[in-house]
Amino acid sequence: MLICSSLDEMKRREAAFRFIATVMNQEGRSSLYDLSGLAGGFPVKKSDLNLLETYSGPAIFSSNLQKVGTRHLGGDKVAAFNRTSAAILATILALVKPGEEVIHYLPELPSHPSIPRSAKLQGASYREFDNLQDFQLAEKTSLVVITGSTMDHQVLSLNDFQSIIQISQENQVPVMVDDASGARIRTVIYNQPRAMDMGADLVVTSTDKLMDGPRAGLMAGKSSLIDRIQDKAHQFGLEAQPPIVAGIVRALENFKPQRILDSLERRDKLHKKVGNVLEGVEKTPTGFMITAANLEKEINPDGNENLTKRELATLMAMVLLKEYHLVTIPAVGMPGVSDTIRLDLSSNDAERVDDTQIIQAMKESLELVRELIPDEEASLSVLYE
Ligand SMILES: *Cc1c(COP(=O)(O)O)cnc(C)c1O
Numbered sequence: 001m002l003i004c005s006s007l008d009e010m011k012r013r014e015a016a017f018r019f020i021a022t023v024m025n026q027e028g029r030s031s032l033y034d035l036s037g038l039a040g041g042f043p044v045k046k047s048d049l050n051l052l053e054t055y056s057g058p059a060i061f062s063s064n065l066q067k068v069g070t071r072h073l074g075g076d077k078v079a080a081f082n083r084t085s086a087a088i089l090a091t092i093l094a095l096v097k098p099g100e101e102v103i104h105y106l107p108e109l110p111s112h113p114s115i116p117r118s119a120k121l122q123g124a125s126y127r128e129f130d131n132l133q134d135f136q137l138a139e140k141t142s143l144v145v146i147t148g149s150t151m152d153h154q155v156l157s158l159n160d161f162q163s164i165i166q167i168s169q170e171n172q173v174p175v176m177v178d179d180a181s182g183a184r185i186r187t188v189i190y191n192q193p194r195a196m197d198m199g200a201d202l203v204v205t206s207t208d209k210l211m212d213g214p215r216a217g218l219m220a221g222k223s224s225l226i227d228r229i230q231d232k233a234h235q236f237g238l239e240a241q242p243p244i245v246a247g248i249v250r251a252l253e254n255f256k257p258q259r260i261l262d263s264l265e266r267r268d269k270l271h272k273k274v275g276n277v278l279e280g281v282e283k284t285p286t287g288f289m290i291t292a293a294n295l296e297k298e299i300n301p302d303g304n305e306n307l308t309k310r311e312l313a314t315l316m317a318m319v320l321l322k323e324y325h326l327v328t329i330p331a332v333g334m335p336g337v338s339d340t341i342r343l344d345l346s347s348n349d350a351e352r353v354d355d356t357q358i359i360q361a362m363k364e365s366l367e368l369v370r371e372l373i374p375d376e377e378a379s380l381s382v383l384y385e
Contacts, residue, residue, distance in 0.1 A: 001311075002307065002311045002314075002315070002376070002379055002380060002383060003308075003310065003311050003314060003383070006335035006336060007335075008383075008384075009334075009335035009336070009337075010335055011383075011384050012314060012318070012331075012383050012384060013331075013332060013333070013334065013335075015318075015383065015384050015385060016318065016321055016331045016332045017332070019321060019322055020032060020321075020327070020332075023325060030352065031325055032325050032327060032349070033324075033325055033326050033327065033349045033350075033352060033353045034327040034347060034348075034349045035287070035326055035327065035328060035343045035344050035345070035347050035349060035350060035353070036327050036328055036329050036332065036342070036344065036347070037181075037209065037210065037286065037287070037342065037344030037346065037347055038208055038209060038215070038329065039208070039212070039327075039347055039348055039349065040208035040212065040213065040214055040215050041208070041212030041213060041214070041247075041251060041348070042213075042214055042247045043212060043213075043247065043250040043251055043254055044243075044246050044247055044250050045250065048061075048246050048250070051246070052242060052243055052246065057242065057246070058242035058245065061242055061245045061246045061249055062242075062245060064249045065078060065080060065245055065248060065249050066078060068249055068252040068253055069218055069220060069248075069252065070220060071252075072183070072205075072218075072220075072252050072255070073179075073183060073194060073195070073196060073203055073205060073218065073220035074194045074195070074196030074197050074203075074220060075196040075202075075203065075220030075221045075222065075226075076220075076221070076222055076223045076226075077220070077221065077222075077223040077226040077227075078218060078219060078220045078226070079218075079219050079226050079229065079230045079233070079239070080216055080217070080218055080219075080239065080240035080244065080245050080248055081204075081216060081217035081218075081219065081233060081238055081239055081240055082216060082217070082237075082238055082239070082240055082241075082244070083206075083215060083216060083217050084114070084178070084180045084204050084205070084206045084216075084217035085112075085114035085118075085217070086217055086233070086238040086239075087204040087217035087218075087219045087229075087233075087238070088112075088114045088115055088118055088145075088176075088178065088204065088217075089114065089118040089121070089236075089238060090229050090230075090232045090233040090236070090238045091118075091143070091176055091202060091204075091219070091229050092115075092118040092119055092121075092122050092124065092143065093118070093121075093122055093232045093236070094225075094228045094229045094231070094232040095142060095143050095174060095176075095225070095228070095229070096119070096122055096124045096142050096143050097122075097124070097142065098122060098123030098124060099123065099124070099125075099140065100124050100125075100140050100141070100142040100143075101119075101124055101125045101126070101127065101138055101140045101141045101142065101143075102115070102118075102119040102124050102125070102126050102127075102141075102142070102143045102144075102145060103126070103127045103128070103129070103135075103137065103138075103141050103143075103144055103145070104116075104126070104127070104128040104129070104144075104145040104146075104147070105128075105129050105130070105135055105144070105145070105146050105147070105156075105160070105164045106128065106129075106130055106146070106147035106150055106154075106156070107130060107147070107149075107150060107154040107155060107156045107157070107160070108130050108150055108152070108154040109128065109130050110151075111128050111147060111150075112147070112150075112151060112178065112180070113336065115128075115145055115178065116128070124142075125140070132160055132163055132164075135164065135167070137167065137168070137171050137173060141171070141173055142173060142174075143173065143174060143175075143176060144164065144168040144173050144174070144175045144176070145175075145176050145177075145178055146161065146164050146165075146175060146176070146177045146178070146195075146200070147177075147178045147179075147182070148161070148177050148178065148179040148182025148183070148185075148186050148192075148195060149179065149180070149181045149182030149185045149186055149285075151180075151338045151340075152284075152289065152291075152338060152340050152342070153181060153185060153284045153285050153286070153289075153342075155182065155185060155186055155190055155192075155285065156182075156186075158192055161192070161198060162198065165198055165199045165200065166199075169199065174201040174202065174225065175199075175200045175201050175202070176200070176201065176202040176203070176204065176221075177195035177200045177202070177203040177204070178204060179195050179203050179204065179205050180204070180205055180206040180209055181205075181206065181209040181210055182195075182205070183195070183203065183205035184205075184209070184210040184211060184255075184257070184260060185210060185260075185285045185286070187257075188210075188257040188260045188261065189260060189261075189264070189285045189286070190285075196220060196221070200221075201221055201222055201225055202219060202220070202221035202222075202225055202226075202229075203219065203220050203221065204217050204218065204219040204220075205217070205218050205219075206218075207247075207248045207251055207252070210260060210286065210344075210346055211251055211252075211254075211255045212251055212254065212255075212348060213247055213248050213250075213251025213252070214244050214247040214248060214251070216240050216244050216247075216248055217240075218248060218252075259346055260286060260346045262346075263286050263287070263345040263346040263350065264286075266345050266350075266355070267283065267284075267286065267287055267288065267345050268283075269355070270287075270288065270345070270355050270358065270359075271283045271288045273355065273359050274288055274358070274359055274362055277359060277362055277363040277366070278290060278298060278362050278363070278366060279294075279297075279298055280294030280295070280297055280298055281294075282294070284342060284344075286344050286345055286346040287342060287343045287344045287345040287346070287350075288342075288343055289340050289341060289342035289343070290313075290340070290341050291313075291339075291340045292309035292310055292312065292313035292339040292340065293309055295309065295312055295313050295316060295341070296309040296312055298366070299312055299366070299369060299370060299373070300312075300373075307373060309339065310339045312369065312373075313330050313339040313340070313341055314330050314331070314339065314383065315369050315372060315373075315379060315382060315383065316330075316341060316365055316366070316369050317329070317330035317331035317341055318331050318382050318383055319365040319368050319369055319372075319382060320341070320361060320362075320365050322382065323361070323364070323365065323368065324357075324360075324361035324364075324365065326343070326353075326358075326361055328341050328342065328343065329341075329342060343358065
């Protein structure tokens, strides 16, 4: 066993950060290619920095946030949170009582852990569904959550989306849409309407997903609900602080849907070429990915290796980082993060790396992982040193 616990995953993340820091100090930021699609950004202007020191600044950022936030998400009012997970927690604390129920509909399991965890913390029961036939509200259901686009960028069909909203409205249960990446993937790539325009009561998005903002959660909805949720957030310190709000405002101002659209043609070509060196590569809305299960099939078709698929995917991600300076989520993510290796071509850094480099990195990393597998000591050093 190479990875035994979430503590090990913490150590892997620290090793990845140590490596990134060393590379950046020696060769500068341009030697690193962050294709995680989560690079984030903090595009504040110099003039914003002075305002951070006064009370007037936050006042200005907050009112600008209302303007650009509702333009992006719709709804009457927005609120900013430390993370999307924090917005979800605040919503469940505000709208669901202990003993009541949260139900969650998503295009494909698994769901983001923040939803079941928040329900559990509040003493509410939780059920999740990824097919319409099984979806049914109960007497005690007080919140319906819809995930518009999953962590692996599986997108909910418009038909399912509308059905869930309709069922919830008939039962007068509020709907919160977790559109962390969906607020852009669904609307820009799939031409779906914004969640608020489809009748959701609340929607939350991550301002670092497919846009260059800080990692934070932006929620929009009906004013009365937003007020109650924001009140809860303040009680538990879940709200975004003024500097983050400034970053969100500037990122929303800068957001260009065209950059996402421009990446699609490249994605189609690259997906084909990478498919020649790595079977089981799948297209995503903005790039391509290989799930841990497909990677395992590729490396080890007979399934008799003693490494788990998660260990294989993590090894591969760490090799991509250390040998090719490609940053992907399984290398730098928190414990329990998705073990899908996803390369996002709408990332800022994607412009600086060409297709041949990417294909070569995938091909050679796969070979390196095959060589590493029998050598436990070498594998441990790739993961943790
Ligand atoms: C990323 C994501 C979240 C959580 O975002 P954090 O910034 O990690 O809190 C929640 N739900 C979905 C579907 C996501 O993709």
